[in-house]
Amino acid sequence: MAKQISKPDKTSMVIDRKKAAEAKKILGTKTLAETVDRSLDEVVRLAARRRLLERIEKSKTGGIGPTPEELRRLREP
Numbered sequence: 001m002a003k004q005i006s007k008p009d010k011t012s013m014v015i016d017r018k019k020a021a022e023a024k025k026i027l028g029t030k031t032l033a034e035t036v037d038r039s040l041d042e043v044v045r046l047a048a049r050r051r052l053l054e055r056i057e058k059s060k061t062g063g064i065g066p067t068p069e070e071l072r073r074l075r076e077p
Contacts, residue, residue, distance in 0.1 A: 020035055027042075029035040055064050066074065 015032070015036075020032060023039050024030075024032075024035045027035060027038045029038055052064070
């Protein structure tokens with residue numbers, strides 16, 4: 001649910017109505033403001049998922065977190 005937009009948050013922009021309608025349908029939103037807000041949320045979440053995948057790909061073991069050797073070292077007294 002999009003939050004109520006206050007006057008200082010308002011802006012004017014040109015929006016491709018076909019893209020907005022498609023995004024509205026995909027997101028299940030009712031208003032243009034809600035569609036834009038939810039779309040921005042999706043972009044932020046997508047970036048977080050990409051960062052996580054990059055961490056996994058860079059990992060020696062193909063996963064995130066300590067390697068088995070690091071775990072053994074951490075558990076030693």
